[in-house]
Amino acid sequence: MEFNLPDGMAVLERTPGTLRAMLAGLPDAWTEANEGRDTWSPHIIVRHLILGDETDWIPRAEIILRRDGANHFVPFDMTGHLETTDGQHLETLLDRFATLRGDNIAKLKSWALSDEDLALEGVHPEFGVVTMRQLLATWVAHDLGHIVQIARVMAKQYRAEVGPWRKYLSVMGGQR
């Protein structure tokens, strides 16, 4: 499937509602669960997504759009969410993410990016030259990857409880 803006945005704009449908009002036993030491709970994943919308995707797109040669991305802080959203309840975070994402989608739409704009380049701290198109496709895939992670973390909490059915639940054996 080739990336295009309308299809990509259709996923991006659904993520806040998906997270809300999955997590709002859910007992802490689910939202604070993880896959073991140094792994993320659904609650922490939402905090990470917020930081991405605040500091990563759109800010990097803006760096690319400068077209001034100073197109090096700022490295993303994989632990930054521990500071920026410390102590906030999940419901508050879900609201904050929905607002942020709405603003970011509005900004993306307002740019009305052409195919040429999608070919514009930025410099990733590790990968080197990447395109706007790759950045935006990654934003979409990153959302989906974290939805996968949230559902997987939750499913694994019943690893023992499902008894012999575990054999057919491939989700129990996924990464970490």
Added chain:
Amino acid sequence: MEFNLPDGMAVLERTPGTLRAMLAGLPDAWTEANEGRDTWSPHIIVRHLILGDETDWIPRAEIILRRDGANHFVPFDMTGHLETTDGQHLETLLDRFATLRGDNIAKLKSWALSDEDLALEGVHPEFGVVTMRQLLATWVAHDLGHIVQIARVMAKQYRAEVGPWRKYLSVMGGQR
């Protein structure tokens, strides 16, 4: 995490809303995508979930609750959804699933299962003796596993489009 009815039902009752938030109104390019030959699209997964709610989880719980010794489960039909929901649009299926799931949760609640009830047994066609508790925990994990699958199928459509970021998107390398 030990299985208990309120926590388990909290997940089960959210699944229709999660599927709707993820899939309603989404372009067919996403909902009809799959992971290759003989794999399921999000659209087909919804059809499979409907068949489960119609013929598997609650009907098996009812077999267990008979307490009459005739507690052998009917084998689940892994291709039955191809007949029962043929040609139905995704939006129709999402509505049908929400109604079905609502009815099934209401039935489950009405039973007010005790810890003793959760220990009641049925006979699975492959596994032999299983408990009500294992059946219900599996229902929950099965929902979550298919949410994982839907998001993973979608993410993989951008496998090429994400370029070098693929390295950090573990979702691209998941099962199938």
